[in-house]
Amino acid sequence: SGRIELDKRPFELNELVGRVVASVEPQAARANLTLSLRAAGEPVFVDGDAVRIEQIVNNLVGNALKYTPAGGRVDLVVDAAEHFASLSVKDTGVGIAPDVLPHVFDLFMQAPGTLDRSRGGLGIGLTVVKSLVALHGGTVEAHSAGAGTGAELVVRLPRSAPAAALPAPVVERGDRRRVLIVDDSDDVRESLRDTLEALGHDVVTAADGSGGLARLLELM
DSSP: OOOOOOOOEEEEHHHHHHHHHHHHHHHHHHTTOEEEEEOOSSOOEEEEOHHHHHHHHHHHHHHHHHTSOTTOEEEEEEEEOSSEEEEEEEEOSSOOOTTTGGGTTSTTOOOTTTSOTTTOOOSOHHHHHHHHHHHTTOEEEEEOSSTTSOEEEEEEEEBOOGGGOOOOOOOOOTTOOEEEEEOSOHHHHHHHHHHHHHTTOEEEEESSHHHHHHHHHHHO
16 A cells, blocks of 8 residues: 555675574474575675565565475575675475466465465465565566476565675664464464564464464464
8 A cells, every 4th residue: 555664774685584594494394395595605785674575585485385295395595696686485386377477466366276275365475575575676576387396486676785785783663573373264364464564573373272382482
């Protein structure tokens, strides 16, 4: 709706992506998935809202883990050209059919036969990603050779000028909270998570009471 205001400051992309990967490694291990990160060989500074960029990375990695069967892998690569930084999230999962690929960023888009209720949500996550990337002056693309072949999502963001390459300050958001959502509805959990993350909060979820207690203990 155009009401998001970015708190843009220089931050280092390798470090941010590394934090996200570390936070989801337990989830990948439980799902018997291999999760890897290949950082750029140099510091990659981006002038942006670190909270929103972290939300983008969490969404892309979460989707990749969700739609990759046990024994598969999710690989992240941070790279940089002269003017743009890039992040690739590539998986060996269910893939994207050719007729669905042009519409993966559409609001409420769900692919029949792949986004079943046990794994799917409301179809708003990638729409949020595209909007947040666009607000940063960047682009996001989806690539897949078809169903069963995996997928790759690539985000490109403008790099900071060398003079702006300063240590990233701590993001100060007085109303930021850590939130645990426990709900047995996949759609409700994802909708609440996306809404709260869009407000700048850190969110974890569980599908039942015992799972919620386990996540709570992990956070303590």
